[in-house]
Amino acid sequence: MDRTDALRLEHVRRQQRRHQNSGELARLRREMDKTLRPPGVHPDRSLGITRRTFLHRSLLTGAVAGAAAYGWFPLLNTIELAYGAETFSFAWISDTHLYPKEVNTRFVEKAVRAVKEVQAMQPPADFLIFGGDLAQLGDPVELQLGNEILKELTITKYFIPGEHDWYLDMGATWEKLFGTSPWSFDHKGVRFIGLDTISHAPDYWSAKKMTPKERMAHMATLDSSVAGAWAAVGREQLTWLDRTLSDWPKDRPVVIFSHNPLYEYYPPWNFWVRDWREVHEVLRPFTNVTNIHGHVHQVLYNEIGTLRSIGMLATSWPWPYAPEGVPPLTIPMVRVDPGDPFDGVGWGKMTVRQGERVDYEYMMWRQDVLATAPWDAGTGDNINQILSPRLADRMWPYQ
Amino acid sequence: MRRQRRYWLGVLGGCLGLLLLAVPYGQAHKVKHTPAELKAFQEVFLEQVRLGDLLFHGDAETERQLGVRLSRTGMACAMCHPFASDTHPHEFPKFQEQMQEFATLREMINWCIENPNEGERIDPNSPAMKALEAYIYWSNRGSKLDPGRH
Ligand SMILES: [Fe+2]
Ligand SMILES: [Fe+2]
Numbered sequence: 001m002d003r004t005d006a007l008r009l010e011h012v013r014r015q016q017r018r019h020q021n022s023g024e025l026a027r028l029r030r031e032m033d034k035t036l037r038p039p040g041v042h043p044d045r046s047l048g049i050t051r052r053t054f055l056h057r058s059l060l061t062g063a064v065a066g067a068a069a070y071g072w073f074p075l076l077n078t079i080e081l082a083y084g085a086e087t088f089s090f091a092w093i094s095d096t097h098l099y100p101k102e103v104n105t106r107f108v109e110k111a112v113r114a115v116k117e118v119q120a121m122q123p124p125a126d127f128l129i130f131g132g133d134l135a136q137l138g139d140p141v142e143l144q145l146g147n148e149i150l151k152e153l154t155i156t157k158y159f160i161p162g163e164h165d166w167y168l169d170m171g172a173t174w175e176k177l178f179g180t181s182p183w184s185f186d187h188k189g190v191r192f193i194g195l196d197t198i199s200h201a202p203d204y205w206s207a208k209k210m211t212p213k214e215r216m217a218h219m220a221t222l223d224s225s226v227a228g229a230w231a232a233v234g235r236e237q238l239t240w241l242d243r244t245l246s247d248w249p250k251d252r253p254v255v256i257f258s259h260n261p262l263y264e265y266y267p268p269w270n271f272w273v274r275d276w277r278e279v280h281e282v283l284r285p286f287t288n289v290t291n292i293h294g295h296v297h298q299v300l301y302n303e304i305g306t307l308r309s310i311g312m313l314a315t316s317w318p319w320p321y322a323p324e325g326v327p328p329l330t331i332p333m334v335r336v337d338p339g340d341p342f343d344g345v346g347w348g349k350m351t352v353r354q355g356e357r358v359d360y361e362y363m364m365w366r367q368d369v370l371a372t373a374p375w376d377a378g379t380g381d382n383i384n385q386i387l388s389p390r391l392a393d394r395m396w397p398y399q
Numbered sequence: 400m401r402r403q404r405r406y407w408l409g410v411l412g413g414c415l416g417l418l419l420l421a422v423p424y425g426q427a428h429k430v431k432h433t434p435a436e437l438k439a440f441q442e443v444f445l446e447q448v449r450l451g452d453l454l455f456h457g458d459a460e461t462e463r464q465l466g467v468r469l470s471r472t473g474m475a476c477a478m479c480h481p482f483a484s485d486t487h488p489h490e491f492p493k494f495q496e497q498m499q500e501f502a503t504l505r506e507m508i509n510w511c512i513e514n515p516n517e518g519e520r521i522d523p524n525s526p527a528m529k530a531l532e533a534y535i536y537w538s539n540r541g542s543k544l545d546p547g548r549h
Binding site for chain 1: 445448449452453456472473474477478479480481482483484485487489490497511514515537538539540541542543545548549
């Protein structure tokens, strides 16, 4: 990275900090972080993400040439993950949001492409985690289509649901096809956990006598307030998590998959779980926890206490960054070209290195993933933007 | 059906209200306004915001009523622009890279209808366009005017 890039990056970060470090939420986060981070532990130094990324890019010319054949460029970030027993990788795909084939073929093409690329990984991934929102409207036809597409992948697959998979038939088709969650397994020295953060919505439909389709439609609208604060881990699952971790040494690595982020980013779009404080209480004794989540359809990175969170891309379409709450540790992704359906989307690859680290790569289908200048950043371009929550979703016909 | 009738009655009621309150043509601004008049103006505006919100969120019934087809992919504007974010109405007019042209907000709305949405472009002066514009501006109100920014 040359000097001008470094200066621009610093500028992006400074602007972000100015925007995000003010206000009640930032104060709360700092307080949480202070309470939860053990003495002597500092935020991850590798958070010069972009510096490393550029470094890796220049070192990786060989690998990039190979990758170019697939049309993506690997970008690496390294985070410490102590005591992994051997090197292995796994892949993440989520947020395919499939409609029935006749309605939208682009989403099908992108899901198929991601599956093909994961299948072609060399060395092969040990497993795939599908992170939810396979379907757009929870339609059994959509879920079945997703099932067919994912069948092309012969490695072991694990599934957690997204809200779009659930609220037509309250998870009946999903669970029949992909089983129940939460679940947990140990793999090569790491404990992996899959959570269900989507099925705990307060009942917003019975009193209003909604049909299953209406219930699903409200849930499927990100900026609707009708479904309320639906994202949660829930009391029962928190107890399960606590129990599941009770026999695991506190300093050994834990990787938790969830559809929603496990911290408060932007509640109006349910970019959080409402009981994130309780989740952090349960995880508090563990010094090496990585949360990998979907739902936000964008590049995100955060740390609270010793929990690091990584937000993954969708294959379907990217969301803009929320108007507030983007963690200052996030290096924003680039602005997306609305004319290119393959822009701003992709899948993810995680490599657990022997003894030490998890590398994660955003397999975005474009050349540059992370922004270096504010005018190219998904956050920096919104410097003069002030948004208001909707009125109409509190009026007929939504109410 | 009943809802639909209620909706049109609402629109009609709003218009009638305005008619009753309206000062004779040519006298606007020459007399002081009553709170009731201001409220009526605001109601007309908010009704457009509501219609625009429905269109922006892919409401099929509103599209039918206004005779437009904004998308063929199943996707609505709001799926990529929650709270109308990233539509940047305060930055127009500007050079629009996608079109390689100096463009207005209305032109860019049509571009997004035709490209990501694969829908049918609408008359720039149509009721649907005005409603979309009303919703986008309302959602971004308070943003700093910044014409020309990329
Ligand atoms: Fe999603
Ligand atoms: Fe989601």
